């Protein structure tokens with residue numbers, strides 16, 4: 224059964240009322256631009272075909288009830304108690320959909336909130352770095368925007384998702400995932416300037432070139448990642464302070480020799496990753512337009528080396544995944560996501576996908592690593608109303 228069927232079947236267990244509609248939003252992969260978001264720089268994510276679906280029915284009262292095939296029991300809150308419930312916390316997974324309801328209501332004061340049953344189903348792998356969180360936020364935000372006549376545009380809905388994640392769930396993330404999930408288009412990526420939130424579509428041309436994105440999920444949990452993440456953020460802030468700029472976004476490659484003179488080696492290498500990574504995102508966009516997707520392989524490989532050597536957020540499993548994919552004929556490969564575990568991606572000819580995946584599995588077995596999960600993703604359309 225598809226996620227749409229699953230969501231509708233779950234809704235039927237909640238209520239006899241007909242669905243008023245079905246909405247969905249995808250997960251995402253970041254093609255290039257890692258840790259640049261909080262430095263007010265550039266990212267280039269794309270939405271994937273894996274989606275979270277929300278089937279919605281109206282209620283006669285003011286209760287918002289959410290249920291998911293992923294969770295044991297539905298959770299319900301009366302709209303009159305929503306602020307208090309969010310402030311109290313402890314909502315577990317329901318903090319995502321109820322947080323969206325809460326954030327949407329305050330972002331759209333002219334909306335007409337009313338009671339609804341929301342049934343969720345998804346084929347986005349949870350916790351694999353593909354942003355199942357942005358997918359659930361986007362599906363619920365799209366649904367409530369229509370059902371409550373909130374009239375928000377896609378960027379505003381992305382902000383609602385981020386507010387839910389930051390302030391209701393309590394995860395201090397940027398807005399990249401929500402923007403990618405909202406704005407995605409088939410065979411395209413979303414270029415995002417994280418300072419201005421200016422976004423535009425970038426044609427990838429993977430399909431015409433016969434290329435696929437192979438995801439290699441190392442299944443290494445992001446252990447201690449919060450500590451490492453906070454440390455990297457602090458180094459970036461320190462580097463910007465030393466250079467007298469608001470954010471590392473304000474530096475370019477020509478500033479690096481001066482940075483090297485002014486700061487200790489570790490801070491300098493953190494800065495160098497951010498500055499060169501921002502440039503690589505811009506170069507990727509320019510190269511795609513001028514030469515097509517086969518020409519971006521070197522930028523992906525350079526991005527990985529920078530994360531491994533300068534930013535020091537890779538792990539042996541990710542390095543092995545990248546090296547093995549390249550040896551198996553990938554055009555380019557890099558770890559993707561925050562690091563310290565998670566997944567790598569390889570840009571690779573369709574006919575080499577299977578042999579590359581086998582080569583990675585064999586290399587992991589040889590190294591004594593846990594067997595990785597491999598699958599392909601295709602750049603796909605963003606959030607939509609499906610029925």
Ligand code: ADP
Nearest residue numbers: 291293316345349350351352353354355356359
């Ligand atoms: P990622 O976004 O990388 O998949 P996160 O930790 O950011 O990982 O988000 C995963 C969390 O989002 C899950 O633990 C769960 O609380 C919530 N979530 C995601 N998808 C669903 C879903 N379909 N149903 C219920 N909760 C979900």
Ligand code: MG
Nearest residue numbers: 354355356357
């Ligand atoms: Mg997430």
